Amino acid sequence: MEICLSHSNTPSLAHCNTPAEFMRKFLTLFSREVTSYFYSPIAYIVLLFFLIVSGVDFYFQISFMNQRPVPYSVQEAFFNSVFFWFAFVLIFPLITMRLFAEEFKLGTIEPLMTAPVRDWQVVLSKFFGALVFYLVLWIPTILYFVIFQYVTHQPAAASAGAYWGSYLMLLLLGMFYLSVGCLASVLTRNQIIAAVISFCAITLLFFLGLISFVLLDISSQTRQLLGYFSAIEHMGTFSRGEIDTRPIVLYLSMTIVMLGLTYEAFQSRKWRL
């Protein structure tokens, strides 16, 4: 970690309060997080696994649509299939389990916590590092649609808005679930436990909306409330090219809540017994 120099050229911590200084420290931590992803073999295994599943998903959707007329586009089918759901729910524990748990286990958290950086800088850098890796996972899927259009000379989506909607929804859902994973990882020093906690929480959150299919005799208010939290429904709406402000508010606010809880849990190392 770096120590900033004050005007008298003596190392001091009291002069580090300018926004530029904060930003520089954040960027140092952030680049450390991003590069550490690509130094570990897990990143490439996750990338490969994800490419296989999303590729199979894409292939299945196309061969299904080849056989019968369907009222939706390839892009809609791709983002709303069971294949997509399973791969989607599984990648978050894999990405986030090591964030804090590994540092606790290896003891590298001690120099990080005694370094002249704020705790929230550490939490945010870990979160955004994971977010960058998550976005890298999705980049190849854009290629699928490009190749599809090149080969078949057919539009893969009904409109450009459908692309924007579905990738915006991926970003929002990704932010929320990655922050859930951050919280799970900060609670334990065992990566497997962190993965199990976040997998359980994310699966329940993601499939919450399906309750309204199980319980048929619920009031329309409850149904509306369940719809408000239903990630599957949000993905359906956004991938059709409809932009709704409700999920945007929900996921941004819940991300902030989860990161706040992560921060408190991380900082509690300093005062709890």
Place this chain on the structure above:
Amino acid sequence: METVTAPDKPRPIRRLQIGANVVLQIVLLLFLAAMVNYLGFEHYRRWDFSRDKKYALSDKTKRVLGTLKSKLRITVFFAPETPITNDVQNLLT
């Protein structure tokens, strides 16, 4: 030259006070998030960016709806295998 005094015994940290502070912060955070979500749920906007605007009401429909004086209750019956069932459901939610 600065005089450096030896620090006396480290003061014990007040765990109870910090703990209460953290609990208060968490409660405030949750309360704020709940309020934001309540407002977001009540006041929302929705834009249709699909090409044929299949999921938005047409201007004609909006004009008819604008002329309504009181609340109107419409009951629609659909067989689930009708091809437009899904579209109607999407439009009504």
